Every structure is written in C-alpha cells, then in structure tokens.
Amino acid sequence: MLEILENKLKNNFKKIVKKAYPDFDKWETLNIEPATDFKFGDFQTNFAMKNSNYFRDNPRNIATNIINKFKKSDLIENIEVAGPGFINIFIKTEFLSSYIANLEREKLDFSFLDQKGSVIIDYSSPNIAKRMHVGHLRSTVIGDSIKRIYNFLGFHTVADNHLGDWGTHFGKLIVAYRKWLDKENYRKNPVRELERLYVKFNREAEKNKELNNDARKELNKLQEGNKKNKNLWKEFVEVSLGEYKKMYKKLNIEFDTYHGESYYHDIMDDIITILKEKNIAEKDDGALVVFFNEDKNLHPCIVMKKDGSYLYATSELATIKYRIKNYDVNRMVYVTDERQKDHFKQIFEIARKIGWDKKYIHVPFGLMSSKDGVFSSREGNIILMKDLINKALEKAKEVVEEKNPELPESEKRKIAETIGIGAIKYSDLGQNRKSEITFNWDKMLQFEGNTSPYLQYVYVRVQSLFKKAKQEDINYSLDSKIYLNNPTEKQIAIKLSHFPKIVINAAKYYKPNIIADYLFDLAQTYNTFYNSLSILREDREIRDSRLLLSKKVAYIIKTGLNLLGINVVDKM
RNA sequence: GCGUCUGUAGCUCAGUUGGAGAGAGCACUGGUUUCCUAAACCAGGGGGCGGAGGUUCAAAUCCUCCCAGACGUGCCA
Incomplete structure (x- = not known):
C-alpha cells in the first residue's frame, strides 16, 4: 500500500515540530500544501503563522525554531523559512522519483478515511x-x-x-x-x-x-x-x-x-x-x-x-x-x-x-x-439530451474524419463517441458546480483548449510513443529509474504526486472540477515537456526514464478522466 | 417584504475553504511541423477581483452597508 504523500509529509513534519515544541497538540492546524510557486520549493506550510497566537511569538521565530530541529531524511532534503513565516519544504528527488514510480504499481492507501458503510x-x-x-x-x-x-x-x-x-x-x-x-x-x-x-x-x-x-x-x-x-x-x-x-x-x-x-x-x-x-x-x-x-x-x-x-x-x-x-x-x-x-x-x-x-x-x-x-418541458423550449449527444457525436466524427481519414469507419465512429461524450461531460464537470450555466452549443462542442479532447490527446500521445518505440524495435525497460533532471520533468513528478490528495479534496467538497482543473494543469505541463524535450531519440537511460514518466502521466490522466466518467482512446 | 446564492480580463470561467507577484481557456497579434499525433507548443497585449467601510501579520476569500442579477418563500417536484 502506498501512503499518500501529504500524510507522509505531515507525519514527518510533526516529528520535527515535536522536537521544538514537545507540548504542542493542535495538530488540526497543520496543513501541508503544494507550493504556490516552484521557486518556493515543493510543498509549503503556514503552520507557524497559523499558530503564532498559540505560541505567542512571531511566525518567523516559530518557523526558525522548527527548522533548527530539522535533520535531513530520506523524504525531505531541506526546509526553509520564507516570507512572513512560511515553511518551504524541498522534497528529496530520489524519494519523489521512486514514489511516482510506485504510483501505478501499488494500491493507494486511503484506509484513514471514514470508509465504513x-x-x-x-x-x-x-x-x-x-x-x-x-x-x-x-x-x-x-x-x-x-x-x-x-x-x-x-x-x-x-x-x-x-x-x-x-x-x-x-x-x-x-x-x-x-x-x-x-x-x-x-x-x-x-x-x-x-x-x-x-x-x-x-x-x-x-x-x-x-x-x-x-x-x-x-x-x-x-x-x-x-x-x-x-x-x-x-x-x-x-x-x-x-x-x-x-x-x-x-x-x-x-x-x-x-x-x-x-x-x-x-x-x-x-x-x-x-x-x-x-x-x-x-x-x-x-x-x-x-x-x-x-x-x-x-x-x-x-x-x-x-x-x-x-x-x-x-x-x-x-x-x-x-x-x-x-x-x-x-x-x-x-x-x-x-x-x-x-x-x-x-x-x-x-x-x-x-x-x-x-x-x-x-x-x-x-x-x-x-x-x-x-428550460421547461411545459414551455417547450428544451434541448433534448438525444439531440445534444447526436450533435456532439457528429462534430467529433467530422474532426476524426479530418485528422485520421485512413482509419476504418467503425473505429472512427468509436473514437468520435468517446470524444463527443467526453466533451459534453467535461464542459459541465470542468466547471465549479455552483456556477449557473447558460447553455451554449459552441462551448459544449469545443474540442480545443481546456476540454476533454485536450486531455484525451495527451493520453493518445503517450500511447503513440510506445507504438512508435515498438515499430522501431526500441528495447525499452519500464523498470528503469525516473530521472528528474529537467525542471519540467520535476514539475510533472510533483504534480503526479498530488493526485491522491486532489481526489480526496474533490470528494470532500463534492466537486469534480477539482479533478478536472488538476488534470488540465498536468496535461499542460506534459505538453510543454513533450514539445521541448525529445524522448525516443535520447540515450537509453534518459529515454526509458522519460517513457516511464510519460506512462505515469497517461495513467493519471486515464484514471482522473475515469473519475469524471470519461474514457480515453488510443488514437484520435 | 424576508431568505439563499452570485458578481474576478472583450467572452466563458478557475482560484486548494484566510496566505507568498491575481490565473486559465476562447478571441486577438506574432512565431513553431526535414523531429515521438499541430485536437499541440512558445511569446505578447489586456483585469486588481461590483462599490464603500471594517477585522487580520495577511482578504478575491471573513464581517457590515450599498448596487446589480438569479433563485426560493404553506398544500409542485
């Protein structure tokens, strides 16, 4: 079972705090969140600021007391005080890389949630x-x-x-x-x-x-x-x-x-x-x-x-x-x-x-x-679900026809179905449910930008990588190590590690758009990576590392989309 | 009348439940394809979060008032 990263970090951080403040027990105030900017490290906590009243001290002093007790671990490389009293956490790259390597292999441990009944x-x-x-x-x-x-x-x-x-x-x-x-x-x-x-x-x-x-x-x-x-x-x-x-x-x-x-x-x-x-x-x-x-x-x-x-x-x-x-x-x-x-x-x-x-x-x-x-049946101004679905399928079919004319008809239709339905669902789920929606055909049937086809496309790109590797008889290994040398690769890895917590938040607030937002962000980062760095042409170690990283992205995109009720396709 | 919710770039919206320079998509301008799917990528202009006060080390996020809109409010579901 894979313990979710935020929990791991929390427990680790608790130990450090206990050394500085042995009597502290208001742990509900401890929150470890993704850093708002990568220059601030990987994770951050406002713990010192939140508890400055409790400790009757100014946040920077508290933060300094805490980081003075810090010793390097397998998990955390370094922690720093910053700004008004934030504590920035720099995670060990080795740890991160093995953590995300385990993402698909091991089952995530959610047993700390109230799962009964x-x-x-x-x-x-x-x-x-x-x-x-x-x-x-x-x-x-x-x-x-x-x-x-x-x-x-x-x-x-x-x-x-x-x-x-x-x-x-x-x-x-x-x-x-x-x-x-x-x-x-x-x-x-x-x-x-x-x-x-x-x-x-x-x-x-x-x-x-x-x-x-x-x-x-x-x-x-x-x-x-x-x-x-x-x-x-x-x-x-x-x-x-x-x-x-x-x-x-x-x-x-x-x-x-x-x-x-x-x-x-x-x-x-x-x-x-x-x-x-x-x-x-x-x-x-x-x-x-x-x-x-x-x-x-x-x-x-x-x-x-x-x-x-x-x-x-x-x-x-x-x-x-x-x-x-x-x-x-x-x-x-x-x-x-x-x-x-x-x-x-x-x-x-x-x-x-x-x-x-x-x-x-x-x-x-x-x-x-x-x-x-x-919309009201009585007023007769309704747009039927059937019509919406048909239009989405029609439009998706047109695009598939344009992009992949050589595919067999049945496959085109299947792809169009997955893309069309996905677009409809995403146009709704991608939005905070509290906002009112004025129905708009263009928005429903959009396939570019922040849409489900954009996400599905990332998945397709990764599938295509592996297909190409096979075609060219590249003998890659997926037991390889994931190197996170490049900043974009590191960012992808960090973002992948957030996934479990994202799902928990989506559940907590009953807001699927938290997942949608996250996936879009991950997909954007991956596209940046894909466009700026080569994969298959690299030497074995880097090539395998990037392939594996890509595979993890595809896995999270697929899993995340599935949580929105959207499927992926291998080609599009 | 009372109550609930909403007001963030030209448009559509996000903003991790109070935290570090206010973000994205679309649209617009310019660029990227002898290279792994360009449904993609890169760069650029554009708002200071409806308005005014207040609380706080810190406010788009909390409080008060005002403006605008949506919805609810005894025999519908």
Missing part, C-alpha cells in the same frame, strides 16, 4: 413521461462522477435514480391519454407523445377547469389501486425508463437502483404516524405541517395536504427511513439544482428531529438555462 447517492432522477433534456445533464454527470470518486477512495456506493414516478401529473396524463392519444405517434415515440399529452392537458385545463377535477379523480383511483389506472401508470413508467436507459448507456452511466418515489409509497403512512406521535408535525389550516425553530431560518414544511395526500417531503422522509433500514448508511448525498436547497434543509432537519442522526449532504448545482430563460 455505504455512500448513497441520489442523482439524475428524471420525471417519468417527460423526455430527458439538457436540464438533466448536470445532476446526471455530477452524481456519476461523485460515485466514481468515492469508489476510487474505497467507499462502497449505491447509485440511486430517484425517479419522479408518482404524483399529480399522472392523473392529468391518464385523462389526456384517454382523450387525445395519437396511437401512431405513441408507437413511434411514446415518451414524446406522453409529453405532448401533458402539455396539451395543461393548455386545455386553463380553458376548462373540469379537467383538473377529472385528473384528481383519476389520481385518486390510481392511488387506491384501480387496476386500469395502475396498468396505464406502469406502462408510462416502462416506456420512459426504456428510453432513459438508452441515454444512460450512451453516456456510460450506471445506477444500482431505480427506486422511484412510488417505491416508498407504503412507508408514507408510517412517516405521518411518526411525525404525529413525536409531536413534530401539527395540524394547521387542515394540513399537517412541521414548523422549525426561528434560528433555523426555514419556512414551515407541509407533509400532508388538506385532502390527506402526501407530498415530495413525505416521500423523501420515507426514502430516508427505507435507506436507514436497508443499508449501513455512511452518508446520503443528493445531487439536485440549487432551487431545492431549502427543501433539503427542511427534510434533513425533520429527519434529525425524528432521531435519524445521519450524514445528509445536499450537493446543489447552478441551474442550466437557455439564453431566454429556464
């Missing part, structure tokens, strides 16, 4: 009977990436697609289905037809209020188990799910469970009982409502309507109850747009009131909208 991640969650559109993209790719990241860190994860398969719109759909169904369209494209019916219903209901009453009746019948309605509902779910699964397959996204809201239907009564028994909810204006302490700054949350029917909040609570009963929960993660922030705060607060003391995490992201407002 399952991380349940709730994402994508489209509404049945509506076509998937670009508005669903963010939750889907961010959730998938979080799953991959936690898996990489040794957690067991459960990816749950909490489908919107229950609720008022099914009453409307059933009415509309019986009134206006176009059988031919339904056969050809069922979900599109269901969506049309839903839109039509809403339009008609504005003129004719009776329709809403009919819908309510049908909904009641459905909820009471009326066979005809239930079968119709099942059909809606099946055809929709069939289409979603095709989309997920194209996007290379998998779920462990597809437990829609209806799945928890039988637990809803229990929730109401619990809330009543524990005096958490009270009757107000005919509805059952939970009120919160003023300091929580939350609006009241309705858990049961006047007419006795349940709401979103009720079903979320039922879901939590189910999960606690059926899983050993490490934490529950919800990936939805930021408009739902308050709802989740309410739900988590109610869960805590009930006594379900778990880690609940809402991972909100900024809304994706079009130039002229929010």
Whole structure:
C-alpha cells in the first residue's frame, strides 16, 4: 500500500515540530500544501503563522525554531523559512522519483478515511413521461462522477435514480391519454407523445377547469389501486425508463437502483404516524405541517395536504427511513439544482428531529438555462439530451474524419463517441458546480483548449510513443529509474504526486472540477515537456526514464478522466 | 417584504475553504511541423477581483452597508 504523500509529509513534519515544541497538540492546524510557486520549493506550510497566537511569538521565530530541529531524511532534503513565516519544504528527488514510480504499481492507501458503510447517492432522477433534456445533464454527470470518486477512495456506493414516478401529473396524463392519444405517434415515440399529452392537458385545463377535477379523480383511483389506472401508470413508467436507459448507456452511466418515489409509497403512512406521535408535525389550516425553530431560518414544511395526500417531503422522509433500514448508511448525498436547497434543509432537519442522526449532504448545482430563460418541458423550449449527444457525436466524427481519414469507419465512429461524450461531460464537470450555466452549443462542442479532447490527446500521445518505440524495435525497460533532471520533468513528478490528495479534496467538497482543473494543469505541463524535450531519440537511460514518466502521466490522466466518467482512446 | 446564492480580463470561467507577484481557456497579434499525433507548443497585449467601510501579520476569500442579477418563500417536484 502506498501512503499518500501529504500524510507522509505531515507525519514527518510533526516529528520535527515535536522536537521544538514537545507540548504542542493542535495538530488540526497543520496543513501541508503544494507550493504556490516552484521557486518556493515543493510543498509549503503556514503552520507557524497559523499558530503564532498559540505560541505567542512571531511566525518567523516559530518557523526558525522548527527548522533548527530539522535533520535531513530520506523524504525531505531541506526546509526553509520564507516570507512572513512560511515553511518551504524541498522534497528529496530520489524519494519523489521512486514514489511516482510506485504510483501505478501499488494500491493507494486511503484506509484513514471514514470508509465504513455505504455512500448513497441520489442523482439524475428524471420525471417519468417527460423526455430527458439538457436540464438533466448536470445532476446526471455530477452524481456519476461523485460515485466514481468515492469508489476510487474505497467507499462502497449505491447509485440511486430517484425517479419522479408518482404524483399529480399522472392523473392529468391518464385523462389526456384517454382523450387525445395519437396511437401512431405513441408507437413511434411514446415518451414524446406522453409529453405532448401533458402539455396539451395543461393548455386545455386553463380553458376548462373540469379537467383538473377529472385528473384528481383519476389520481385518486390510481392511488387506491384501480387496476386500469395502475396498468396505464406502469406502462408510462416502462416506456420512459426504456428510453432513459438508452441515454444512460450512451453516456456510460450506471445506477444500482431505480427506486422511484412510488417505491416508498407504503412507508408514507408510517412517516405521518411518526411525525404525529413525536409531536413534530401539527395540524394547521387542515394540513399537517412541521414548523422549525426561528434560528433555523426555514419556512414551515407541509407533509400532508388538506385532502390527506402526501407530498415530495413525505416521500423523501420515507426514502430516508427505507435507506436507514436497508443499508449501513455512511452518508446520503443528493445531487439536485440549487432551487431545492431549502427543501433539503427542511427534510434533513425533520429527519434529525425524528432521531435519524445521519450524514445528509445536499450537493446543489447552478441551474442550466437557455439564453431566454429556464428550460421547461411545459414551455417547450428544451434541448433534448438525444439531440445534444447526436450533435456532439457528429462534430467529433467530422474532426476524426479530418485528422485520421485512413482509419476504418467503425473505429472512427468509436473514437468520435468517446470524444463527443467526453466533451459534453467535461464542459459541465470542468466547471465549479455552483456556477449557473447558460447553455451554449459552441462551448459544449469545443474540442480545443481546456476540454476533454485536450486531455484525451495527451493520453493518445503517450500511447503513440510506445507504438512508435515498438515499430522501431526500441528495447525499452519500464523498470528503469525516473530521472528528474529537467525542471519540467520535476514539475510533472510533483504534480503526479498530488493526485491522491486532489481526489480526496474533490470528494470532500463534492466537486469534480477539482479533478478536472488538476488534470488540465498536468496535461499542460506534459505538453510543454513533450514539445521541448525529445524522448525516443535520447540515450537509453534518459529515454526509458522519460517513457516511464510519460506512462505515469497517461495513467493519471486515464484514471482522473475515469473519475469524471470519461474514457480515453488510443488514437484520435 | 424576508431568505439563499452570485458578481474576478472583450467572452466563458478557475482560484486548494484566510496566505507568498491575481490565473486559465476562447478571441486577438506574432512565431513553431526535414523531429515521438499541430485536437499541440512558445511569446505578447489586456483585469486588481461590483462599490464603500471594517477585522487580520495577511482578504478575491471573513464581517457590515450599498448596487446589480438569479433563485426560493404553506398544500409542485
């Protein structure tokens, strides 16, 4: 097992501090971070500055006391005081070189993380009977990436697609289905037809209020188990799910469970009982409502309507109850747009009131909208996921065609798929999830600069190196030593060593873009290296060293991209 | 009204949770291919982080006020 470098450095540094300050115990203030600039060494810590109040001394004195106790080790070459009291750490090149040589060979040790139980991640969650559109993209790719990241860190994860398969719109759909169904369209494209019916219903209901009453009746019948309605509902779910699964397959996204809201239907009564028994909810204006302490700054949350029917909040609570009963929960993660922030705060607060003391995490992201407002099936201004994917594939195919006309057609298509899907995912994941996005075709389909093709290209270059080496009968060895004589090589090595910590940070903050940023930076450095230094033409030792370094870069790029749900190709 | 979030180069955004001269991509200007894939590389111009105060050894990051925008706010999800 390979101990991650930051931990190693921390332990080493602790020992030095203990010699200078034997009684010190506020180790949570110790942070060792990559140096902000290579002229400041390899790593740095603001330890002395952070604790100057504690020691009642000025930071430079503290730092000096610490470095006076330093003795060269296998790990650290030197430490220095700098600026207002930074301690700069210069790592032993020998150590660095062997550390990154071990990167792919040895499994990384993440056992110090709280890995017990399952991380349940709730994402994508489209509404049945509506076509998937670009508005669903963010939750889907961010959730998938979080799953991959936690898996990489040794957690067991459960990816749950909490489908919107229950609720008022099914009453409307059933009415509309019986009134206006176009059988031919339904056969050809069922979900599109269901969506049309839903839109039509809403339009008609504005003129004719009776329709809403009919819908309510049908909904009641459905909820009471009326066979005809239930079968119709099942059909809606099946055809929709069939289409979603095709989309997920194209996007290379998998779920462990597809437990829609209806799945928890039988637990809803229990929730109401619990809330009543524990005096958490009270009757107000005919509805059952939970009120919160003023300091929580939350609006009241309705858990049961006047007419006795349940709401979103009720079903979320039922879901939590189910999960606690059926899983050993490490934490529950919800990936939805930021408009739902308050709802989740309410739900988590109610869960805590009930006594379900778990880690609940809402991972909100900024809304994706079009130039002229929010995407909405009802408004009909949506861009379909299918169209987005097709356009990306088309454009990627054109580029492949241009760059590699000699490849067989099937291979071109395969490459285009990986590149196109990657570009879509990266354009989202490369961004801090909190920022709002205005949908932009050009940005989605960009293949140059900070994009996934840029990263995939680095991987391809390395594969190409090895292919060329083979062609030219170069007898290289991958057990060679990695020499870090050149500054660019050293930089690459240092950056490679950061990878595990980067993944930990991405997990900690639920932010895949931390990985994306890192990969782009690594890729840029590698491209600089690739363009300025030769590899295959060098003498054996340097050649093998640079090949091995390249291989490590390719490995990290591949692994990192995989954490974003993006694959690599050998040629492009 | 109240609450939450956002405001960083012409455009799109990053900024390791308070740290060392404010970064990247795109666009623009100029250069690099007898050499391992130019979807690449190198160089250049351009902002002082919405505004004003404050806390701190240190502020784009924290606090207060103001301006602008987005979202939420009792029977939707």
